[in-house]
Every structure is written in structure tokens, then in C-alpha cells.
Amino acid sequence: MTTVAAQHDESKAQYFWVWAVLLLLTAVEVVLAYRQVFQPVEMLEALMTLSVIKSALIIGYFMHLKYEVRPMKWVLMTAVIACLCFMCIFFADAFRIVELGVR
Amino acid sequence: MGDIAVPHGLAEAYEPSLFGTYSKKIGMWLFLLSDSLTFGALLFAYSYGRISNPQWPTPFHKESILNATVMTGCLLSSSLTMVLAVLAARRGDRSWTRNWILFTMLFGTAFVLLHALEWSKLIAQGMTPFKNPWAATVPQFGGTFFTLTGMHMLHVTIGVIYLGVVALRKKWLPTLLLLWLVAWWLTSPDNVFHIGVHVLLLGVVVSGMVLFLKPKDYDAHDVEIAGLYWHFVDLVWMFIFPLVYLMSTRVTG
Numbered sequence: 138m139t140t141v142a143a144q145h146d147e148s149k150a151q152y153f154w155v156w157a158v159l160l161l162l163t164a165v166e167v168v169l170a171y172r173q174v175f176q177p178v179e180m181l182e183a184l185m186t187l188s189v190i191k192s193a194l195i196i197g198y199f200m201h202l203k204y205e206v207r208p209m210k211w212v213l214m215t216a217v218i219a220c221l222c223f224m225c226i227f228f229a230d231a232f233r234i235v236e237l238g239v240r
Numbered sequence: 241m242g243d244i245a246v247p248h249g250l251a252e253a254y255e256p257s258l259f260g261t262y263s264k265k266i267g268m269w270l271f272l273l274s275d276s277l278t279f280g281a282l283l284f285a286y287s288y289g290r291i292s293n294p295q296w297p298t299p300f301h302k303e304s305i306l307n308a309t310v311m312t313g314c315l316l317s318s319s320l321t322m323v324l325a326v327l328a329a330r331r332g333d334r335s336w337t338r339n340w341i342l343f344t345m346l347f348g349t350a351f352v353l354l355h356a357l358e359w360s361k362l363i364a365q366g367m368t369p370f371k372n373p374w375a376a377t378v379p380q381f382g383g384t385f386f387t388l389t390g391m392h393m394l395h396v397t398i399g400v401i402y403l404g405v406v407a408l409r410k411k412w413l414p415t416l417l418l419l420w421l422v423a424w425w426l427t428s429p430d431n432v433f434h435i436g437v438h439v440l441l442l443g444v445v446v447s448g449m450v451l452f453l454k455p456k457d458y459d460a461h462d463v464e465i466a467g468l469y470w471h472f473v474d475l476v477w478m479f480i481f482p483l484v485y486l487m488s489t490r491v492t493g
Contacts, residue, residue, distance in 0.1 A: 147327065156320040163312050163481075170486035171305060177487070181291070184482035191478045199323050199471045201464075206260035209269070216273040220280040227284045231291035 155198045162191050178232070185224075192217075268465045272472045275395075279476050282391060286384040287483050297374035297381050298490045299365070304358060308485040311354045312477065315396075318347030319474045326467045329460035337463060341407035344470060348400040355393050356433055359386075363432060385484065392480055394439065395473050401443040406458045406466045410451050416444050 166187050169175065175183055196217075197203040202210060259266050290296050300308070325340030362385075366373040369383045404412040420440035427434040 149324065149327065152320060152323050152327075156316060159316050159319075160313065163309065163316070166482055166486055167305065167309050170482070170489050171302075173489075177291075181487065184486055188478050188482055192475050195319065195471055195475045195478065199319050199474075200468055209259040209261065209266075212259070213269055213273060216276045220276060223280060223284060227288050228291060231288045234292040235294065 152198065155194050159191055159194060162187050181228070262461060264461060264465055265468070268468050272468065275472065276476075279388075279391070279479075282384075282388040283479055283483060286388050287487075289378070289380050289384055290483070290487055293375075293378050295375045295377055296488065297372055297378060298488045299362065299367075299372075299374055300485050300488050301490045304361075305485060305489055307354055307358055308481055311351050311358075312481050314347045314351045314354070315474045315477050318344045318351070319471050321347065322467045322470045326460075326464050329463035332460075338407045341403050341463070341466075345400050345403050345407070348396055348403070348470075352393060352396055352400070355389065355396075359389070360431065360433075388480060388484065392473070392476055395476070397439055398443070399470050399473050401440075401447060402466055402469060405447050405450060406462055409458070410455075413444060413448055413451065416440060416447065420444065 166184055169183055170180065174180070202213065205213075257263070257266070321340045321343040325337050325344060328336035328340055367382050367385075369386050371379050372381050375381065401416065404416060408415070420437060420443075423437040423440060424434065427437060
């Protein structure tokens with residue numbers, strides 16, 4: 138197997154920390170949902186915020202995007218930004234139906 | 241750094257990549273970029289229905305949420321073992337690369353089994369892609385749920401097969417064939433997975449074609465690319481879990 142030197146400092150400890158934070162955030166999500174801490178709309182916002190934080194940790198550390206060059210980061214972030222834009226359009230329209238009905 | 245070696249003296253003739261990395265990795269990132277839009281569409285279809293229908297079913301009681309939480313733990317832990325496999329591959333430690341990948345496959349298999357159990361329970365309660373026993377006015381619940389989670393389950397299964405090819409190469413084929421036979425034998429003919437397990441047989445055929453038509457020693461780059469795919473599968477679940485399960489929790493159940 139070819140040995141490939143990493144172009145950045147990596148330690149096992151940082152991956153264990155990321156894993157622990159991801160598990161902790163998952164536990165927070167479950168507690169929020171199961172105790173019905175927020176009303177549905179606020180709950181959706183809270184859960185999506187936590188999910189975006191978790192996905193940023195996975196993309197940045199586990200998928201090593203943090204260590205890629207700037208053009209790579211920008212090209213790949215277009216998909217994430219597109220998804221978030223779609224989310225703003227679709228979710229807002231779904232709320233409109235609840236409040237105004239189907240027209 | 242592709243598969244074909246550039247003859248000595250010609251390397252300088254090529255401009256360095258704009259993305260500062262090897263072409264196979266860029267290819268996998270671009271595939272994941274397109275796949276993220278596919279999953280985005282399925283997630284939005286489910287969530288749109290969830291938000292716009294006040295009668296949307298909330299069938300996920302304590303046992304289901306606990307099951308989905310354990311599944312999430314399995315995927316997060318598999319991502320940790322995968323990144324440890326990438327580190328071992330970079331060190332050139334072949335033995336630990338294989339071991340960490342095998343742990344990843346174990347967590348991935350546990351995820352698929354738990355998910356199949358969850359599906360079987362919902363189907364036993366009368367849920368199909370076209371109707372559900374909880375809200376007759378919301379028939380799209382089953383369709384959007386099974387499409388979204390089924391697509392993800394398929395990705396995890398393909399991921400386990402892919403990792404098996406990278407870690408075990410030709411030794412993986414008889415193991416996968418045995419897994420297919422056992423899974424087919426253990427599921428009753430009226431179970432949806434009695435047909436679904438044929439994905440494993442398809443995996444044997446495709447893996448066999450890859451391993452026999454282009455035999456190679458998978459290096460650290462191949463492990464890293466397989467890792468990218470695996471982390472993406474984990475990433476998608478980070479949105480499915482809250483949107484599908486946590487937003488449809490039945491507290492009283």
C-alpha cells in the first residue's frame with residue numbers, strides 16, 4: 138500500500154472529539170423532540186440548525202474539506218447553498234398552505 | 241495522481257489541478273454533489289408534506305425513536321472508524337486499514353438491519369407506499385417515507401459492498417454471496433426484503449466485474465475516496481433523522 142503523507146496536521150484525538158460532539162448534538166436533538174420543548178415551527182428551526190452544525194463538522198473534519206484548497210471549497214459549497222435556498226423556498230411555501238389553505 | 245503513470249519529463253507539461261488534488265477525488269466529490277441534490281429533492285418532498293398537512297401521521301413512538309437513535313450512533317461511529325482507516329492507509333499500515341474498514345462495514349450492516357426491522361414493523365401495521373393506518377387523508381406519507389429512507393438504505397448497502405471490495409478484494413465475493421444466500425433464506429417470501437436482498441446478488445456481479453476486469457491493489461487514495469462516499473451517507477442521515485423521525489414523534493405512545 139502506498140504511503141501518502143497528509144498535507145496538514147492530523148491527530149486521532151481531534152476525530153474522537155468531533156465524534157463525541159456529534160453524539161452529544163444527536164442526544165440534544167432527541168431530548169428536544171421527545172420533550173416537545175418547542176412548537177412544530179420552532180422545533181423544525183432548532184433541529185435544522187443542529188443538523189447544519191453536525192453536517193459542517195462531518196464535511197469539514199471527516200471529509201477533510203477544511204484542508205482542501207479554496208476553489209474546491211467554493212465549488213462544493215454551491216450544492217449546499219443551493220439545497221439551503223430550496224429549503225427556504227419550499228418550507229416557506231408549506232407554511233403558507235397551513236395558514237392560507239390551498240388556492 | 242491518476243491510475244496512468246505520466247512518463248518521466250512529461251509531468252511538467254500539465255498544469256496543476258485547479259482543485260489541488262487528484263482526479264479520482266474530484267470525481268467522487270462531483271458525484272456526491274449531484275447525489276446531494278437528489279437527496280435534497282426527496283427530503284423536501286417529505287418535509288413539504290409534513291409541514292403543510294396538520295393531519296400528518298406521527299407513528300414514531302419511544303421504541304422507534306430509540307431504534308433510530310441507535311442507528312444514528314452506528315453511522316456516526318462508522319464515520320469515526322472510516323476516518324481512522326484513512327489515517328492508517330496514509331501511514332501505509334495495511335493491517336489496521338483493513339481492520340478499521342471492517343469495523344465500518346460492521347456498523348453499516350447493523351444500521352441496515354435495524355432499519356429493516358423498523359420497516360418490517362411499519363409494514364406489519366399496514367403501512368404501504370400508497371396508504372397508512374394512521375391518516376387516510378395523507379396517503380403520501382408512505383410513499384415519501386419509503387422512497388427517502390429506501391434510497392438511503394440502498395446507499396448504505398452499496399457503501400458496505402464498496403468498502404468490502406476495497407478491504408478484502410476477491411475474498412469479499414464469496415462472503416457477499418454467502419450473505420445474500422443467508423439473507424434470502426432467513427426472510428419469509430411475504431417479506432419485502434425477500435426480494436430486496438437481491439441487491440446483494442447484484443453487488444456480487446458488479447464487484448466481480450470490477451475485481452476481475454480491473455484487478456489492482458487499492459491504495460491510500462482509494463481508501464480516502466471510499467471514505468468520502470461513506471461520510472456522505474452519514475451526512476444525509478443527519479437530515480433524515482430529525483426531519484422524518486424527530487418531527488413525527490408520538491410522545492404518548
